[in-house]
Amino acid sequence: MKFGIFYELQLPRPWQAGDELKLYQDALTQLETADRCGYDHAWVVEHHFLEEYSHSPSPESFLAAASQRTRNIRLGHGIFQLTTNHPARVAERVAVLDLLSNGRCEFGMGESASITELTPFGRDMETKKEVFEEAVRAIFPMFKEGGSEHHGKYFDRIRHCGWRARNCRPSSAPASTVLGRSASSSSAPMQRTPGCTPITMRLQNG
Numbered sequence: 001m002k003f004g005i006f007y008e009l010q011l012p013r014p015w016q017a018g019d020e021l022k023l024y025q026d027a028l029t030q031l032e033t034a035d036r037c038g039y040d041h042a043w044v045v046e047h048h049f050l051e052e053y054s055h056s057p058s059p060e061s062f063l064a065a066a067s068q069r070t071r072n073i074r075l076g077h078g079i080f081q082l083t084t085n086h087p088a089r090v091a092e093r094v095a096v097l098d099l100l101s102n103g104r105c106e107f108g109m110g111e112s113a114s115i116t117e118l119t120p121f122g123r124d125m126e127t128k129k130e131v132f133e134e135a136v137r138a139i140f141p142m143f144k145e146g147g148s149e150h151h152g153k154y155f156d157r158i159r160h161c162g163w164r165a166r167n168c169r170p171s172s173a174p175a176s177t178v179l180g181r182s183a184s185s186s187s188a189p190m191q192r193t194p195g196c197t198p199i200t201m202r203l204q205n206g
Contacts, residue, residue, distance in 0.1 A: 004041030005034050006078065009056040020055060028065055035070040041106065042066065043078030048117045060093045067101035075101050079110030082135035083128045084121040087155055090135070091142040109136060130154070 011023050031042050044062055047054035056062065063075045075097065080090055098105035111132040112118055115125060123131060134152045141148035142160045150158040 002040035004039055004043060004074075004076075005031070006043045006045075007056065007062075008045050008047070008054045009062075010053060011055045012052045023055065024062065027062070028069060031066050031073070032069050035073040039073055041074045041076055042070075043076040043106070043108070045078055046081050048081075048084065049120065050114075050116060060097055063097055063105075064100055067097065067104065070101075072104075074104045074106050076106030077108045078106075079108035081112045081117070082109050082139075083112050083118060083123045083131045085135075087135045087138040087150070088142065088158055088160055091139050091160070095143075109139075127154075 007027055009023060009027060011019060034042060042063075044059040045054055045056050046059045048057050059077055059080070063077070066075055077094070080094070082090065094105060094107050109132070111128045112123070118124055118128060131154045134154050138150040138152065138155050138158055141150070148158075148160045150156075150160075
């Protein structure tokens, strides 16, 4: 059995000056302690515009900072929103984090769960599953040797020259990959993607 910690980076009102600074610094200190205590994983969400619930719009920045303050704990995106990020930028950020952490990056992928997050990025609930699945198909070839090219409905004319040419390739080639989705049965086809393991989350009242 393995143990980990999961960060939403919640910040309830009332807010005061310096609250977000303290939130992030406390979380990094806690993560350092978890590393020293032998915890296996630390996961961080990506959320946008969800005041109080989550102040974590840039998990790659937080995890990059954590990578320099820890030695063994694996650092995970739980999840990277593929509906609100360009596939090439996702692949690049994952690769750089894996290099900074010396191969400790876990790559979780997901759709986003609300119009609050999707609408400002020009996405909607009706098409988010399609966007997510196309992004997965575009991203995976980018972790391989040589170049890749993707032509699709939502992401078109993506030409990626490959990590070897960019001198920026994940040290674990690719980083350990986790497929994060909702617990709904509609996620089953993507859960069968080679090299992926589904993340399921159950919320319970009481």
